[in-house]
Structure formats: C-alpha cells, structure tokens
Amino acid sequence: xxxxxxxxxxxxxxxxxxxxxxxxxxxxxxxxxxxxxxxxxxxxxxxxxxxxxxxxxxxxxxxxxxxxxxxxxxxxxxxxxxxxxxxxxxxxxxxxxxxxxxxxxxxxxxxxxxxxxxxxxxxxxxxxxxxxxxxxxxxxxxxxxxxxxxxxxxxxxxxxxxxxxxxxxxxxxxxxxxxxxxxxxxxxx
Numbered sequence: 001x002x003x004x005x006x007x008x009x010x011x012x013x014x015x016x017x018x019x020x021x022x023x024x025x026x027x028x029x030x031x032x033x034x035x036x037x038x039x040x041x042x043x044x045x046x047x048x049x050x051x052x053x054x055x056x057x058x059x060x061x062x063x064x065x066x067x068x069x070x071x072x073x074x075x076x077x078x079x080x081x082x083x084x085x086x087x088x089x090x091x092x093x094x095x096x097x098x099x100x101x102x103x104x105x106x107x108x109x110x111x112x113x114x115x116x117x118x119x120x121x122x123x124x125x126x127x128x129x130x131x132x133x134x135x136x137x138x139x140x141x142x143x144x145x146x147x148x149x150x151x152x153x154x155x156x157x158x159x160x161x162x163x164x165x166x167x168x169x170x171x172x173x174x175x176x177x178x179x180x181x182x183x184x185x186x187x188x189x
Contacts (some may be wrong), residue, residue, distance in 0.1 A: 002134040003088040004184070005127075007149050008095055008103050010042065010139030012155045015070035019044050022062045030054070042139055042159060067095075067102045068176040075177030077110045083184060092115040092127050092136070137180060155180060 009173050010016035012079065037049045045055050054107040093100055100119040107113060121127050125146050128136055136147045137155040144154025154171035157180075176179050 001086070001088050003090065003132060004083065004135040004137065005090050005092045005124075005131065005133045007124075007136075007138040007140070007143075008091060009070075010091040010101070010159060011137050012073060012076055012091075013070040013103055013108070015066050015137060016042065016071055016159060018061070018066045018070055022066055023048065023058065026058050026062065042061070042141075046170070067099055070103075070106075072106065072110065073177060077112065079177040079181045080112055082181065087135075087184065090118065090123050090131060092118045092121050092126075092131075094122050095119055114150075125150055125152075135184070137174075147171070155183065167180075 006012055008015075019184065026034075027048060027050075027064050027084060028045065035048045035050060037047065039047060041066065043046050044058070048055075050058070074119075091100075093103075097105070097119050100117060106112070107115070118127050118131075124136070124138070124143055127154075128152060132145075133152055135153045135155055136146055137157055138147075139157045139159060141158075143154050144156040147154040147170045156171055156173045158175055172183050174183065
C-alpha cells in the first residue's frame with residue numbers, strides 16, 4: 001500500500017487562510033497602515049515588514065484563536081475517508097505537539113483518527129524518507145520541490161494568493177481535495 005504524508009495547516013485545515021485574515025486585521029489595528037510587502041508568500045512572517053518582536057506578538061495573540069477556530073478544508077473529510085481504503089495516511093507537521101492535538105481532536109470528531117502523526121517536524125524530507133512515503137501533500141512549494149528531488153511525489157496545495165508555479169513538471173499542483181483524489185486514484189496519469 002502506498003503512503004501519503006499530509007501537512008495540517010493549509011492542507012487539512014483552513015488555518016493558513018485564517019492567518020491571512022487575522023494578520024490583515026492585526027496590521028490595520030496595530031499600525032493603522034498597510035505594511036504588506038508581498039501578498040504571495042505562504043506564511044504571514046514573510047508578507048509584512050514587521051519586526052521580529054511584532055511577528056512573535058502576533059503569533060502569541062492569534063495562534064490559539066486561529067488553531068481552535070480553523071475548519072477542515074472543503075472536501076477533506078470525504079476524500080480522506082475514501083483514500084484510506086487504498087493508501088496509508090500519515091501526518092507530518094511542523095506544529096508543536098500541543099498545536100497538533102487541537103487538530104487531531106477535530107479529526108477524531110469526524111472519524112479520522114488513528115493516524116500516525118509526526119509533529120515538530122521542521123525538516124520534513126528526512127521524516128518522509130524514513131517513513132518511505134510515496135506522496136506528500138503540502139502547501140509549501142519548497143517542500144514539494146525537495147520531495148520531488150528525493151523520489152517522493154509532491155502534491156502542492158496551492159493557495160490562491162501564491163505566485164504562479166513555473167516548474168509544475170516536477171510535482172502536481174492542486175487547488176482542492178477533489179483534484180488530489182483524482183490524481184491519486186487515477187494513478188498519476
């Protein structure tokens with residue numbers, strides 16, 4: 001059985017979109033101006049010209065709200081339940097254990113539990129290789145590129161605000177869980 005590794009934020013949960021909303025509000029409420037330098041980076045830390053102190057303050061104030069209020073991405077529950085009949089699914093996330101547990105509780109509520117989970121993974125490629133993953137679904141294009149270089153099929157879950165992707169020959173670019181299902185079930189055809 002082939003193995004799929006999933007990232008949580010921006011793939012299983014809509015937390016990355018919520019971070020976008022909260023960071024826009026934070027920028028206006030705390031600075032009264034637009035400090036956005038580039039809207040295309042995936043993570044808020046790279047979108048604003050905030051100091052490290054401000055980035056840390058934003059995270060401390062908003063991460064608990066974002067993680068607790070994030071919803072499952074549209075279609076993820078339906079697709080994962082079907083994929084589990086044909087693939088082994090694991091979670092590989094950079095979230096801390098505490099942050100991961102918030103998400104796992106939501107997955108359990110919809111019957112998506114008993115998944116093997118690796119948290120605090122800041123160098124995912126080593127975990128993907130040691131787990132002998134065939135696929136990684138991630139919203140970080142660099143992780144997908146790195147996976148492809150290591151013989152793992154990257155499935156890049158592209159955020160609408162992300163830059164256009166020019167090197168799609170090396171990994172699959174998707175925008176929703178239906179596209180992921182089609183790609184995996186049709187055997188990468």
